[in-house]
Amino acid sequence: MSDYLDPTDSVAVPRKTAPRPSSLDGKTVTLLDISKAKGDHLLDRIEELLRERARPKAIVRKRKPTFARPAPDELRREIVGATDVLIEALAD
Secondary structure, three states: OOOOOOOOOOOOOOOOOOOOOOOOOOOEEEEEEOOOOOHHHHHHHHHHHHHHHOOOOEEEEEEOOOOOOOOOHHHHHHHHHHOOEEEEEOOO
16 A cells, blocks of 8 residues: 655645736836746746737846845845836746
8 A cells, every 4th residue: 555645735824916917008017037047038038028918118127146045125125116017037
């Protein structure tokens, strides 16, 4: 007989996802590269698509110093203070 183990854990306090805007038109969109390999390629393509399909007010590019740690507080403040929508790249 085999024993199967479930590697998942329960979440103490579930989080709600952020509300999504109905449109990106007129919004400032920040593209955050977390410094993983090829993340910039993914964000380049996302930026192309945003410019083709939406009318954002601005597209801002930011980059974390390393993917191994959370974004520095200063970078977080910059993003929160200047953006309506954040897209974070997770690529390898």
